[in-house]
Amino acid sequence: MDQKSVWIGTNWKMNKGPAEAIAAARAFSNFHLPEGVRCFLTPPATSLRDVCSVLQDTPVMVGAQNMFWEDSGAWTGEISAPMVAECGASTVLLGHSERRQHFGETDWTVNRKVRAALRHGLRPLICIGDTADEFEFGVSQETLARQTKIALHGVSQEDLGRVVVIYEPVWAIGSAGRPAEAPFVSEIHTKLRGVVQGVVGRNSSVRIPLLYGGSVSQANICDYVALPDVDGVLVGRAGWDPADFIKLVSRVGELVSSKVAA
Numbered sequence: 513m514d515q516k517s518v519w520i521g522t523n524w525k526m527n528k529g530p531a532e533a534i535a536a537a538r539a540f541s542n543f544h545l546p547e548g549v550r551c552f553l554t555p556p557a558t559s560l561r562d563v564c565s566v567l568q569d570t571p572v573m574v575g576a577q578n579m580f581w582e583d584s585g586a587w588t589g590e591i592s593a594p595m596v597a598e599c600g601a602s603t604v605l606l607g608h609s610e611r612r613q614h615f616g617e618t619d620w621t622v623n624r625k626v627r628a629a630l631r632h633g634l635r636p637l638i639c640i641g642d643t644a645d646e647f648e649f650g651v652s653q654e655t656l657a658r659q660t661k662i663a664l665h666g667v668s669q670e671d672l673g674r675v676v677v678i679y680e681p682v683w684a685i686g687s688a689g690r691p692a693e694a695p696f697v698s699e700i701h702t703k704l705r706g707v708v709q710g711v712v713g714r715n716s717s718v719r720i721p722l723l724y725g726g727s728v729s730q731a732n733i734c735d736y737v738a739l740p741d742v743d744g745v746l747v748g749r750a751g752w753d754p755a756d757f758i759k760l761v762s763r764v765g766e767l768v769s770s771k772v773a774a
């Protein structure tokens with residue numbers, strides 16, 4: 513965490529139909545976002561428009577969980593960047609490991625989606641992550657560098673300033689996952705900082721926010737957010753209940769204000 517904004521988001525995954533999503537979004541509509549904290553939610557596509565309209569006058573950003581790279585056409589079952597934007601969303605999660613693992617997402621498709629999102633004014637939240645095997649064989653860094661460089665290939669300097677990268681180790685995600693140790697996340701993020709700095713250019717003033725995700729909880733959130741090269745977190749299960757998510761956001765807010773005061 514540095515003096516810039518700290519990010520916290522929750523990905524609802526395939527949870528909450530429109531009725532439940534609207535109720536959850538209403539819980540955030542009167543919530544006062546702490547100074548220095550940027551917050552986002554990614555509801556399922558069927559709830560996107562409703563959640564956007566509930567939160568339209570708030571600082572909470574709303575995003576899709578995925579999209580296709582073409583604007584329209586014969587792509588049954590897909591939604592496009594202009595459709596996401598028309599719902600009122602400002603951001604989109606791309607390359608989540610569940611999409612890579614179960615739905616054939618590749619580094620190449622992530623790159624096409626990143627560029628399409630940027631073309632339509634959406635902020636891409638790009639997920640990267642090493643598998644348990646890659647971690648065991650000690651090639652996590654190589655995987656993450658490859659995923660990052662391909663995702664950002666061909667993105668202009670100006671657009672790089674609107675991108676967020678999220679490190680989510682596949683082995684840390686979900687109820688079978690184990691949270692990554694803070695020193696390991698610190699090491700990965702420091703190296704990742706070098707990779708993104710290489711992409712944007714050593715002398716560029718663009719600083720791509722680097723978030724961590726994977727079994728983030730009330731117990732460990734501050735350990736991650738306090739790390740120097742971690743600019744925030746993406747929360748899954750621990751953020752699905754709005755009251756819990758508000759508590760997590762407040763914890764981050766307290767950490768930010770204590771840093772500012774120090």
Ligand SMILES: O=C(CO)[C@H](O)COP(=O)(O)O
Nearest residue numbers: 523685686727746747748749
């Ligand atoms: O998307 C995620 C966070 O929203 C990620 O998959 C981690 O999920 P969690 O392990 O349930 O926090």
